[in-house]
Amino acid sequence: MAETKSALVKVAGLARYFDVSLPWLNRVLDGQPRQILRAVDGIDFEINKGETLALVGESGCGKSTVARMVVGLYRPSMGSIVFDGVDMAGLGGRAEMAPIRRRLQMIFQDPYASLNPRWRVGAIVSEPIRAFKLIDDEAAIQERVGQLLRQVGLSPVDGHKYPHEFSGGQRQRISIARALSSQPEFLVCDEPTSALDVSVQAQILNLMKDLQRRLGLTYLFISHNLAVVRHIADRVGVMYLGRLAEIGPKQTVFALPRHPYTRMLLDTIPDLDMTGRQRTPVAGEVPNPINPPTGCAFHPRCPFANDRCKTERPEPKPNDTGSITACHAVEEGRLPAGPLTAAA
Amino acid sequence: MPIWHNLKDLVRRFLDSDVFYSFKRSPTVVIAFALTMVFIVAAVLAPLIVPHNTYDVAKLNLMDAFLPPAWVDGGKFSYLLGTDDQGRDVFSTIILGARVSLLVGFASVALALTMGVALGLIAGYVGGVTDAVIMRVADVKLSFPAILIVLLIDGIARGLLPRDLHDKAAVYVIVMAIGFSTWIQYARTVRGLTLVEKNKEYVQAARVIGLHPILIMFRHVLPNVMGPVLVIATLGLGIAVLTESTLSFLGVGVPPTQPSLGTLIRIGNNFLFSGEWWMAIFPGLFLVILVLSVNLLGDWLRDALNPKLR
Numbered sequence: 082m083a084e085t086k087s088a089l090v091k092v093a094g095l096a097r098y099f100d101v102s103l104p105w106l107n108r109v110l111d112g113q114p115r116q117i118l119r120a121v122d123g124i125d126f127e128i129n130k131g132e133t134l135a136l137v138g139e140s141g142c143g144k145s146t147v148a149r150m151v152v153g154l155y156r157p158s159m160g161s162i163v164f165d166g167v168d169m170a171g172l173g174g175r176a177e178m179a180p181i182r183r184r185l186q187m188i189f190q191d192p193y194a195s196l197n198p199r200w201r202v203g204a205i206v207s208e209p210i211r212a213f214k215l216i217d218d219e220a221a222i223q224e225r226v227g228q229l230l231r232q233v234g235l236s237p238v239d240g241h242k243y244p245h246e247f248s249g250g251q252r253q254r255i256s257i258a259r260a261l262s263s264q265p266e267f268l269v270c271d272e273p274t275s276a277l278d279v280s281v282q283a284q285i286l287n288l289m290k291d292l293q294r295r296l297g298l299t300y301l302f303i304s305h306n307l308a309v310v311r312h313i314a315d316r317v318g319v320m321y322l323g324r325l326a327e328i329g330p331k332q333t334v335f336a337l338p339r340h341p342y343t344r345m346l347l348d349t350i351p352d353l354d355m356t357g358r359q360r361t362p363v364a365g366e367v368p369n370p371i372n373p374p375t376g377c378a379f380h381p382r383c384p385f386a387n388d389r390c391k392t393e394r395p396e397p398k399p400n401d402t403g404s405i406t407a408c409h410a411v412e413e414g415r416l417p418a419g420p421l422t423a424a425a
Numbered sequence: 426m427p428i429w430h431n432l433k434d435l436v437r438r439f440l441d442s443d444v445f446y447s448f449k450r451s452p453t454v455v456i457a458f459a460l461t462m463v464f465i466v467a468a469v470l471a472p473l474i475v476p477h478n479t480y481d482v483a484k485l486n487l488m489d490a491f492l493p494p495a496w497v498d499g500g501k502f503s504y505l506l507g508t509d510d511q512g513r514d515v516f517s518t519i520i521l522g523a524r525v526s527l528l529v530g531f532a533s534v535a536l537a538l539t540m541g542v543a544l545g546l547i548a549g550y551v552g553g554v555t556d557a558v559i560m561r562v563a564d565v566k567l568s569f570p571a572i573l574i575v576l577l578i579d580g581i582a583r584g585l586l587p588r589d590l591h592d593k594a595a596v597y598v599i600v601m602a603i604g605f606s607t608w609i610q611y612a613r614t615v616r617g618l619t620l621v622e623k624n625k626e627y628v629q630a631a632r633v634i635g636l637h638p639i640l641i642m643f644r645h646v647l648p649n650v651m652g653p654v655l656v657i658a659t660l661g662l663g664i665a666v667l668t669e670s671t672l673s674f675l676g677v678g679v680p681p682t683q684p685s686l687g688t689l690i691r692i693g694n695n696f697l698f699s700g701e702w703w704m705a706i707f708p709g710l711f712l713v714i715l716v717l718s719v720n721l722l723g724d725w726l727r728d729a730l731n732p733k734l735r
Binding site for chain 2: 152153154175178179182183185186187189190191194195196197198199208209212213256259263
């Protein structure tokens, strides 16, 4: 673990806009302008080798879009994704992408949709091996599939079965085996446990942590579940409406949250110590990203917003605690460092 | 060994499946299936089982023309269902005619299915302009009645081909004509299903590893959209056989020297009012039973494969 401090993935100014306008004819007839949905609107982060960065946020804040851009399912509208020194936007064809694609894989949210129901598990797990032509010999492929299945806690004979013969947790294990089959260094996990029972969630998370330790994997972990994030992450990024509100080491973000949105989120975690205590409910709803608020996107819901927040977009600034926060109130020292009280 | 293992496994899975269970449970479907199989086997083995080779002009005897069925006064036992105006055995012409009808049916369904599935997959998966172009062509195509398209293609082919090739090419022209006028159904169904499947995560997983779109379409999406396509194909077989018979009845189908069921009905129709009813009735009856059986099978398959009705 000597080289843990070198960044494997660097994301700078990443943005993705979707054109959600009506068809051209309807737009002209109704006299409506183009409508652009800013799913991700300029975010920066780095992930060091062997580390887990978790992105959290409410539904529709753009965290899944970030995951999809990082694995190359969407092309960024702006910004760059640099993987181990190679800018992925600069790679044109599939042939150029292949060496990078082998090194990054994805684990999906829905274990019932992420495995082709017509394929045997063995074929599903070996697909990346065959696609990247990692092993030529058929017997060696079968051997490797058995080894991968054992690695995720299944039996090699499970390779002959179909996905519908497995439970949700087992399917997610198959999904992980498939992702590991090309021996990747970087795994993007898009809410891998949100479709599972709580008891199974823990098993999958422990498996993922165990694999990270043994294989030196780097994770980008997308989740809306703060308890899961607290369990698995090294660093945490809090997203709001396509932007990063706050990013920093897990301990700092959970113990000393600076951004008002982070505080609001953390205040919603159920906790035995706080049973019966008066809480600040999460007020308001996420605004429409087609027509986001001016200035700081969080200002309509923020108890500390002033005129500057309404007009000027806050830039991410490092704090003395080691995290990075995009908030005028924090920057100006208008906020106390302690937890957000119910009075707010 | 692995192939044999797969086959055994496939049979075992089929015998265990809901589809086979619902098949066993319905006597109508079992009968329809048995009848269809009898027709298909008879059509395939026709040259071996017909009592008279009606294609061989030298063996025809005009003295035997207009004989009634065997059980009617004046009928001969060797001509079970009677003979037509040229002394051809009606039973033999029906079996040989069914062979032509089924051949045209299967071939045109295969053509429509291949075209429709390929275009539907591409339209649904690629989307955008490609999708718009393919589906607008299909819409325009759909605004003409199928029979009109078939007549058009048949007419063009007749105009282009030299006269002595007409009869030889007739079967292929009919297959093309029916195929080109029925692919839209397949394309629309497959496109709709592809739009659903392509957003599922197993397709995304294949895209993450950079699999070529063609491979994703045929290896991942296609097997998951084939269920409904099989239903349409089964129902389409009945329709294709009927369309071919309609064309042959109208005289633009296959030539009278190698008559299909439709041709036989047309010939028989000329003599219906002069009392030789068997020449039109028996081919007609056969056609009805064949198409009914196929349609019953198709209907059952649609219900059996529809999870909402289980």
